[in-house]
Amino acid sequence: MANRGPPGERIHLGQNAARSIDEYWEYTRIVGGDDGGKTFTPEEYERYKREVLPMVIYKKKHLALKKRQLKQFWGQLKIFIFERDCITEYM
Numbered sequence: 001m002a003n004r005g006p007p008g009e010r011i012h013l014g015q016n017a018a019r020s021i022d023e024y025w026e027y028t029r030i031v032g033g034d035d036g037g038k039t040f041t042p043e044e045y046e047r048y049k050r051e052v053l054p055m056v057i058y059k060k061k062h063l064a065l066k067k068r069q070l071k072q073f074w075g076q077l078k079i080f081i082f083e084r085d086c087i088t089e090y091m
Contacts, residue, residue, distance in 0.1 A: 013021070030053060031040065040048060 027045065030049060031045070034052070
């Protein structure tokens with residue numbers, strides 16, 4: 001087993017390496033598993049960002065809105081059920 005050095009040792013990367021890591025993380029966040037394990041070429045990646053990414057963002061926003069509406073509706077429904085049950089008990 002190789003000696004990795006003392007705990008807390010820092011890795012110093014050059015500017016080019018740090019930029020490459022940032023680009024990799026951006027690619028991973030945007031593409032996810034849609035590439036099927038084979039990295040897109042730069043042309044395919046640009047086309048993906050231009051054509052597919054807007055649809056994904058739209059769907060995520062739409063889903064978030066629906067979840068918010070459902071939570072609001074469910075809260076009102078619980079209040080209605082509670083009030084209905086209370087009124088039924090006192091009749």
